[in-house]
Amino acid sequence: MPAPDPSSLPLTLLQEVFGYSAFRGEQAAIVEHVCAGGDALVLMPTGGGKSLCYQVPAIARHRRGQGVAIVVSPLIALMHDQVGALEEAGVHAAFLNSSLSSEEAQQVERELMSGRLTLLYAAPERITTPRFLAQLTHLHEKGLLSLFAIDEAHCVSQWGHDFRSEYLALSTLHERFPEVPRIALTATADDVTRADIIERLALQDARIFVSSFDRPNIRYAIVEKEKPREQLLRFIQDEHEDEAGIVYCQSRKKVEETATWLESEGIRALPYHAGLDAELRMRHQDRFLREEGLVMVATIAFGMGIDKPDVRFVAHLDLPKNIEAYYQETGRAGRDGLPAEAWMAYGLADVVNQRRMIDESPAGEEFKKIQRGKLDALLALAEATDCRRVRLLAYFDETYRGADGRPLQHCGHCDNCLNPPATWDGTEAARKLLSCIYRFHQNGGQRFGAGHLIDVLRGKMSDKVAQYGHQHLSTWGIGADLSEAQWRGVLRQLVALGHVFAEGEYSTLALAESARSVLRGEVSIRLRVATQAPKRGKVSRSGARAGQVGKGAPVDLDAAALARFEQLKAWRAEVAREHGLPAYVIFQNVTLAEMARQLPQTLTELGQISGVGAKKLEAYGREILRVLDVS
Template sequence: MSAASLTPLAVLHEVFGYPAFRGQQQAIVEHVTAGGDALVLMPTGGGKSLCYQVPAIVRHRRERGVAVVVSPLIALMHDQVGALEEAGVHAAFLNSTLTLEEAQRIEREMMSGRLVLLYAAPERVTTPRFLAQLDSLHERGLLSLFAIDEAHCVSQWGHDFREDYLALNVLHERYADVPRIALTATADDLTRADIIERLQLGSAQVFVSSFDRPNIRYAIVEKDDARRQLLRFIRDEHEGDAGIVYCLSRKKVEETAAWLNEEGIAALPYHAGLDADVRRRHQDRFLRDEGVVMVATIAFGMGIDKPDVRFVAHLDLPKNIESYYQETGRAGRDGEPADAWMAYGLQDVVNQRRMIDESPAGEEFKRGQRAKLDALLALAEAHDCRRVRLLAYFGEPSSPCGNCDNCLNPPATWDATEAARKALSCVYRFHQNHGQRFGAVHLIDVLRGKSTDKVAQYHHERLSTFGIGADIPEAQWRSVLRQLIALGHLRAEGEYNTLELTESARSVLRGEVQLLLRVPAEHPKRGRAARAGGTREKAAPVPLDADGQRRYAALKAWRAEVAREHNLPAYIVFHDATLAEMARSQPASLDALGRISGVGARKLEAYGRDILRVLEAAP
């Protein structure tokens, strides 16, 4: 093998078909290839996988040996192994989907040194049997590197803590001379420090990429019949697109998926309570078919490489900004425009506060979780640029993006200080009246002076606060209460979410705290909303004339046949952007085709002549 083919750049071009590295990829790849340890923080869609795949291939070509990729995700293992094999790289996974005979065959491949990358879950990697196999490989110089994906899972401060990750420090203790690269898309300073300590990466070089995903448009709306709001969002902006809808509970996942199907949206449920075969079928359909909406709990998504997810919607508030960022980051991995849309309301704030308060965790941990929730609530209630606030959380300065909902339609604000004092005074009057406590609905009824059965039952029309907020609409009162709970001036208690004052409410009642809130407003439909009804052909990622669009459609049809034949998602054969560039440039030779980004040597050999025939035959 020539010395030229042993460089990272040569591997990037020959195997993956890319002309150059992006951002910090080259520095990371060269550092790890040379034997250094690294902690890599890079947003979803930023190209983390290449940061360990390229060093693994280079080190294998130089010395043989296997790179062990630690991942908790069966979906990611299947997808990445399929993509690597398509690119001509010998890769495999060991997980529970294999038969005993299949697992033994892969172990033989691993022990022979012929395997380039092996994907395995942390609980398997740390078993005595697997460690004994690693010992044997190490003694023979056949361990090339360890890649620890989703490294935030090792930290109790991370948003996806997994106990199995804690045992991975054994890799440093037993194989100190084997380079390790730990990767994650989201980690604040506390989580980063925890990763370094628990994985013994004290000497590792830390690479932090920009967290900005400029192709994602962030929008957060106040809940007002959230299902209907979601349906409007999908129909107006993303009809026929692939998307993910996150819900907090399994029941809500199933009900929402069923309802979307009734409304004509192809939707599938996914949560940990479903049978494993059902989950696998639903995931495979989402990955392979176009225009499927997956309605899921957070059990779905981490490690999903589908590049053309055009939207991620939240019907419930996530726990923290890390979760929100990771989940929304699954949209637009191909760099094309995508949406992160969330509806949230008073009940979301109450539920998240309660989950923290009722957690069996220690008080220090609870304080940390409350601080993280406060940061997310500040993002949701913000009047200014969402992206600036999101990036600031990760310590990255920025300027207004001009692309989020607040930048595109700056919200009107109002001084809710006096309204907040009225609400807290009413809660105080309830308590004075024989220690009574009531929920938000009744409180708003009293403030607005509504004559209801409950008002009559408790004689609350006699309270001095009855009707003092009649001039404020119900939606604005919900906003006031939501903010008072978010800021900790009110607390919701018990099965019925009855409200009571906290110590900090005194400062609001004394007028020492100003409350500036956004006025709820309907946002105008954006550009795509104006199109005619019916199904549409998705636009190509690059501008194409009419003939180019026909070539692009022909290439997509050919790709679909290849994907079905190989039992792979279509994007693993070629990404849309690569097909679009083929349609635009119309290469007439294999050499010209090979110069297109995304066409590696193996794919050129396997598909090149077929592609040229498709292009030639396209009208």
């Protein structure tokens, strides 16, 4: 069999190794550029196929005798999954990390130095050790160092949402091996973070590829907090029963309490945070990856590099730090391209806490200023009455467009588009609230929190009101026409708009400079009416909800195809157990569903299904036809 034309080698590899008929979006241009030896910075959403952008060039360059690709990866779990998937596809790959014994690590190093490996995954702190750099130098001298892939590249930036100091040392790769191409990849980076990545990794001459940040399969929803745990439970029970999901909380204590509470309510849930014993943490992560229908309740310590494709929802019980963090975390839902949901409950305390963390941090004023701006952008998204998706994409300098390329102002698939919120003229209410805070300051120069402020506005007598004589203020009772919940909504939105800020341990309230223009009537304030997201109908056990996924099965499968799909999943589970891998590494649900739908009659027909590469066809083809009962 003649060798393939080098110009078509990447596409040939995509088809033979990974079982995909064509590259998506920017993938083809990125692969061609890196295969030719160019440096690249790739910004591509989670689930957009970033790993193929370096795996295909690594395989192509290795086949051309150019050696091994070194992949910088921050997490052990990601290394294990990626290597397992590559080996399943017939690509010789390995990782070096603390999970290996000394004998196993030595064997990997022997494979590395022999040039037999196609890809090696390692953490940045290992790659920059003198010993490892010496090994890389030896490989380079023999012409066996093909490329460097730096995954999660935003970790190098102090402006990014997950800065890791060990990434800073990666600049040595360019200094020591300037001829070796480098590809840096991230799912999120605004202009400031992007510039920092380029500067710190010396990628000034790299070609920048920016894919669309739109994840059309994800529905975004943000609700006002009332009883957040009960709201979360209703959300899971009504829409994602028996489906895998991630729930993010800010504190370790809240993670454990939420996981325990969900368990008590019949939801299979596990906690994950940095304070847990390392072995228990790894066991929980492993269960989440390998079992179906588990909910992981976690701090942001969980998730980077998690390749589980069938996460059907990501929920936030606390406000993230900024839009990049929100986007990265929500992007862990629906990596398989099937419908998924990003849900967040958000309240006044979230705004106050995030602002206080910035103000009380030991960082310099420039850093704080940028972080406040990033938080303000997230608050604007949370309080928005227009399309969430349009706003989210605009943050990343992208215009939302329809299939015909025309700019659109509505996606038709977020909560605000599906159920447009009502708004009201809150100018007078805002002036009353700001005036009350001003009167507090005039009357003894003291500051008070939200509860006392609302009591005074509504004319509610309390011990504190009597203690300070605030029933005699001119603002006493001027807001009796609004409920306590309504006033909390007004205050939350004024804090989000920057007209009010909270300080100190007790979150006492003060006026910002911008409040003057509101008090003088120079600025009008429109506020959203507090609403609870309507129920969209409970998911049946079979998952039969229009346009949604139930336990990984697309609803367009008829009864016979659904039965075949379940048989294929059972077969896949056995194979995964035998190989010690998550089931999705063998085949993803979308591939099994296509097999069940098309019912291929021969190995040739089976090989035409997306996700079935040559190695998997050889290893599993006849078994799959047997399961499908094709004689």
